[in-house]
Amino acid sequence: MEPSAIAHDQPAISNPKEHDADMELDPYKYQCGFGNHHATEAIPGSLPRHGTNLPQKCPYGLYAEHLNGTSFVSSRDTVSNVFLPINPDVSFTPLAHAWGPLTTEPSTDVAAGLSLDTQVKKTTFVQGLRTIGGHGDATLREGLAVHQYAFNADMCQQAFANHDGEFLLVPQKGTLNIKTEMGMLRVRPGIIAVLPAGIRFSISLVRSSHKHAGQPEEELEEARGYVLEIFGSHYTLPELGVLGANGLAHLRDFEYPVAAFDFVSSSKPSSSPWKIILKLAGRLNCYSQPYSPFNVVAWHGRYAPYRYNLSHFAHLTANSDQLDPTAYTVLTAPSKYPGVSLVDFCIFGEKWAVVKDSWRIAYYHRTMATEILGVIKGLYLGSVRPFEEGGLRFEQAYMPHGETYEAWKRDREDSHEPGMVGKDSLGFMFHISSHFALTKWAMEDHPDIRLEQPGLWDTMRSNLMDHIDEINANLKKAGMPILDASAMQVVPSADMKHPKRSNLPTPPPAPF
Numbered sequence: 001m002e003p004s005a006i007a008h009d010q011p012a013i014s015n016p017k018e019h020d021a022d023m024e025l026d027p028y029k030y031q032c033g034f035g036n037h038h039a040t041e042a043i044p045g046s047l048p049r050h051g052t053n054l055p056q057k058c059p060y061g062l063y064a065e066h067l068n069g070t071s072f073v074s075s076r077d078t079v080s081n082v083f084l085p086i087n088p089d090v091s092f093t094p095l096a097h098a099w100g101p102l103t104t105e106p107s108t109d110v111a112a113g114l115s116l117d118t119q120v121k122k123t124t125f126v127q128g129l130r131t132i133g134g135h136g137d138a139t140l141r142e143g144l145a146v147h148q149y150a151f152n153a154d155m156c157q158q159a160f161a162n163h164d165g166e167f168l169l170v171p172q173k174g175t176l177n178i179k180t181e182m183g184m185l186r187v188r189p190g191i192i193a194v195l196p197a198g199i200r201f202s203i204s205l206v207r208s209s210h211k212h213a214g215q216p217e218e219e220l221e222e223a224r225g226y227v228l229e230i231f232g233s234h235y236t237l238p239e240l241g242v243l244g245a246n247g248l249a250h251l252r253d254f255e256y257p258v259a260a261f262d263f264v265s266s267s268k269p270s271s272s273p274w275k276i277i278l279k280l281a282g283r284l285n286c287y288s289q290p291y292s293p294f295n296v297v298a299w300h301g302r303y304a305p306y307r308y309n310l311s312h313f314a315h316l317t318a319n320s321d322q323l324d325p326t327a328y329t330v331l332t333a334p335s336k337y338p339g340v341s342l343v344d345f346c347i348f349g350e351k352w353a354v355v356k357d358s359w360r361i362a363y364y365h366r367t368m369a370t371e372i373l374g375v376i377k378g379l380y381l382g383s384v385r386p387f388e389e390g391g392l393r394f395e396q397a398y399m400p401h402g403e404t405y406e407a408w409k410r411d412r413e414d415s416h417e418p419g420m421v422g423k424d425s426l427g428f429m430f431h432i433s434s435h436f437a438l439t440k441w442a443m444e445d446h447p448d449i450r451l452e453q454p455g456l457w458d459t460m461r462s463n464l465m466d467h468i469d470e471i472n473a474n475l476k477k478a479g480m481p482i483l484d485a486s487a488m489q490v491v492p493s494a495d496m497k498h499p500k501r502s503n504l505p506t507p508p509p510a511p512f
Contacts, residue, residue: 141232174223183257
């Protein structure tokens, strides 16, 4: 019998395929509040009475299970766990290895969004997940990884669990139905979702109710986007400090699922077992179990998946200079160093630009952080360089970056009248406080990855000689030796040769 999901105070959840992509309202209910201790029941009376989490007899013959997101010995303000009165999940076949780890190579590149040949192969979320790069080691519980995904098929009778760390999903195309052990999440482009480590989930695509004219029957819709994975840390909200009570992302705008479960009228194991895929130390393994993993009737605690609508973010602005990109941080993950983040997730949406006599374009910059930028929709207005939706651009740690000479000249002469910027566009940055290594797959097999646009800096020139008379007058007035213009030589950047990928040295492999 096909299982259905039931939730208290919520309509029965049928097969995700049956949901209409054109529905104006999200069909699911949520609990609000970042980091709150939530409590929810799909059947009234499912949670144990107050004062106990492990009763001798659970209501309705359920089984109690405790899922920890932190160690048992943790300060109260960091404890993150959830109690699940559920059907047992210990019945599974021996693990089987799925496929192997990846080898990384450091580099700086631009990557386009992934795309599928939708008429050839059905690809699920797990099959369409590709690691772009990262640093650190999941077994040491420190570091991160960046992935792109593209898929066109639902995870039927399949669930995925990441034992290495937390997933931050950033959809760019296609609306996702995410079924988790704690309940359902609907996540479209412009909304992000966080899936904590160890929690099983299954992702399906919300499909359009009607095809476009001339669209072949066998052609499948696809979804694509980005994933930021962190090891040994948890996403949290940045401190507001001198901002006070308001600004950035508000606690109450984070939404958590309500309890829902797959209901099967038979107590016997299903004739079609579930396949559970897990990621451990960067390797994928799988096992099967006779019952649906989505059998949580009720739960309470802080350790749960959640979503956030990026349009609710309160952008800041400045009247001079520029705010650093971390001023637009939605979520941050602390590193092992006190006061230093592992990574910040920043967004760039619609906001007012009011600065006068200051640069509005990206200034020339070198930083110890790696900046990975992506575009969810529209044009990325932080750069004049071509940057398409679904793509990624890497600015490696300490590597100089900035805008073209033409952009510099335009911004230098612009009147800088107050105005709205970022309209109908949404970009983001993974601000990583370390180096970043690209995987071998990204370097060799990514369908569209390339070096910075050749000739981008050919027109760059020194402007010092244009002001030599003024400079010498000021030097003379200060009693300092003047500059000999005839002895000054500026080598034009056009004489510089641009490296091709085949000419780049190959660094030794790094652990990932």
